[in-house]
Amino acid sequence: ASPSPTVIVIGAGISGIAAAKTLHEAGIHDMLIVEATPRIGGRLMKTQFSGLTVEKGANWLFGGGPVANPLLDIAKKLKLRTSLNDYENLTSNTYKQEGGLYPSKLVEEIDKVATARDDFCEKFSKKLSSKKKDVDVSILAAQRIFKQVPKTPLEMVIDFYHNDYEDAEPPKVTSLKHTYPRNEFVDHGEDPYFVADPRGFEIVVQYLAKQFLSSLTSDPRLKLNKVVREISYSKSGVTIKTEDGSTYNSKYVIVSVSLGVLQSDLIEFQPTLPLWKRIAISDFGMTIYTKIFLKFPYKFWPSGPGTEFFLYTHVRRGYYPLWQHLENEYPGSNILFVTVTADESRRIEQLPDEAIEAEIMVILKKLFGDNIPKPESILVPRWGLDRFYKGSFSNWPDSYSQKRKDQLADPIGPVYFTGEHTSNKYIGYATGAYFAGIDTANDLIECFKKKSCRGYNRNRWH
Numbered sequence: 001a002s003p004s005p006t007v008i009v010i011g012a013g014i015s016g017i018a019a020a021k022t023l024h025e026a027g028i029h030d031m032l033i034v035e036a037t038p039r040i041g042g043r044l045m046k047t048q049f050s051g052l053t054v055e056k057g058a059n060w061l062f063g064g065g066p067v068a069n070p071l072l073d074i075a076k077k078l079k080l081r082t083s084l085n086d087y088e089n090l091t092s093n094t095y096k097q098e099g100g101l102y103p104s105k106l107v108e109e110i111d112k113v114a115t116a117r118d119d120f121c122e123k124f125s126k127k128l129s130s131k132k133k134d135v136d137v138s139i140l141a142a143q144r145i146f147k148q149v150p151k152t153p154l155e156m157v158i159d160f161y162h163n164d165y166e167d168a169e170p171p172k173v174t175s176l177k178h179t180y181p182r183n184e185f186v187d188h189g190e191d192p193y194f195v196a197d198p199r200g201f202e203i204v205v206q207y208l209a210k211q212f213l214s215s216l217t218s219d220p221r222l223k224l225n226k227v228v229r230e231i232s233y234s235k236s237g238v239t240i241k242t243e244d245g246s247t248y249n250s251k252y253v254i255v256s257v258s259l260g261v262l263q264s265d266l267i268e269f270q271p272t273l274p275l276w277k278r279i280a281i282s283d284f285g286m287t288i289y290t291k292i293f294l295k296f297p298y299k300f301w302p303s304g305p306g307t308e309f310f311l312y313t314h315v316r317r318g319y320y321p322l323w324q325h326l327e328n329e330y331p332g333s334n335i336l337f338v339t340v341t342a343d344e345s346r347r348i349e350q351l352p353d354e355a356i357e358a359e360i361m362v363i364l365k366k367l368f369g370d371n372i373p374k375p376e377s378i379l380v381p382r383w384g385l386d387r388f389y390k391g392s393f394s395n396w397p398d399s400y401s402q403k404r405k406d407q408l409a410d411p412i413g414p415v416y417f418t419g420e421h422t423s424n425k426y427i428g429y430a431t432g433a434y435f436a437g438i439d440t441a442n443d444l445i446e447c448f449k450k451k452s453c454r455g456y457n458r459n460r461w462h
């Protein structure tokens with residue numbers, strides 16, 4: 001890499017790598033990718049747990065829809081090991097707070113109401129979209145208009161499955177208009193391919209990077225372990241300072257760090273970003289989705305067809321609600337994992353692992369008896385506390401306008417932004433991050449070609 005490349009890309013997650021690859025393919029080879037951690041992949045992140053590879057971050061790819069999912073296509077090319085999850089039997093696997101299963105007929109009835117509510121939400125969202133004025137409401141408001149607000153613990157756990165499990169935030173804070181219908185499912189499909197491969201989901205990012213980098217550790221265009229702390233920008237270019245005291249200059253920069261990082265004080269912009277940009281960043285939602293993995297010496301939960309998932313009902317909404325075993329992916333692994341989100345994630349991130357394990361064991365004993373063994377190990381990812389992520393993915397709040405969302409992605413002079421939170425259609429998803437990287441790079445390529453650049457269009461960037 002030259003000492004002053006044309007473009008610096010900050011972050012080597014899927015959006016940063018997709019952006020860099022797009023620039024490379026357009027003939028812009030003079031670039032530097034600066035990544036805080038020792039690896040590429042970002043929130044596509046595998047880890048070893050009890051001798052197996054599990055995904056701390058993204059786990060599912062979606063397929064079966066009318067539009068090809070480019071990441072699923074890459075996964076197929078790489079023969080990535082995935083299994084199609086089956087949620088069909090969830091209504092037969094719903095446990096009461098003090099133990100014992102609910103009659104499946106009752107759960108089915110409640111699930112039917114939830115599905116009807118989803119249909120109403122979709123129609124109501126379309127209606128709002130047809131209005132000239134940018135009117136939006138929360139999903140909860142739409143549920144109220146439908147006169148079917150989940151109230152009992154059972155109704156709430158089903159609602160969690162229909163909403164929080166996907167958005168990682170409850171209906172009361174989530175935008176109806178920008179969540180229903182979920183574009184990822186409408187376009188790419190609802191078939192959930194669960195990645196369970198020793199190479200990890202991150203192999204997809206490595207595959208993209210290998211198209212233009214000679215090595216994922218020693219290519220001079222890739223700088224790992226470089227934590228960007230300052231971005232100074234002006235009409236003449238950009239200067240980047242990293243934690244270890246290095247300085248890099250370039251004409252342009254693409255910032256692909258998460259929304260959570262932008263909301264934190266990890267990176268200082270000089271001059272300060274304009275107020276409209278800071279509002280756009282501060283007001284969007286960054287949430288937390290936590291998969292807690294537990295390895296047991298033996299299996300004491302039901303296994304076999306139709307048992308992959310179970311629900312736990314509690315008066316406290318979102319209290320260890322959705323469970324999955326890994327017997328289909330890794331037979332004999334004796335691993336269970338439970339998903340918590342939002343405020344519950346924020347709460348448990350503050351607890352030591354032993355305290356989380358103790359809470360979980362109280363539940364499992366209620367469901368499966370006092371004689372069940374202690375887990376041999378537990379894995380609790382803490383995405384919210386990690387200074388390089390500060391959350392798991394973004395979620396569109398109900399009060400947030402389309403105009404603000406456009407501003408979130410807008411460049412400021414030579415500073416371009418990308419990442420899943422800037423995606424047009426698939427915010428939160430890996431596909432969203434991938435397309436966002438391509439879109440941002442294309443914006444910049446336009447800027448090179450036409451010599452008219454979006455970042456300078458409005459003349460309101462300083």
Ligand code: FAD
Pocket residue numbers: 010011012013014015016034035036037040041042043044056057058059060061226227228229256257258261266267289290291383387388389391392393418419420421428429430431432433
């Ligand atoms: P990132 O992957 O965050 O990339 C940004 C990069 O910037 C990172 O590598 C980071 O280390 C680096 N960085 C941060 N700060 C600095 C700095 N100061 N200097 C230099 N580098 C820096 N999506 C799905 O499609 N399906 C799923 O099932 C799914 N489940 C998820 C579950 C969890 C728990 C999480 C966390 C995410 C999940 N997602 C899922 C979302 C998906 O992982 C993300 O949308 C996507 O990976 C984001 O990519 P990105 O490039 O925008 O950001």
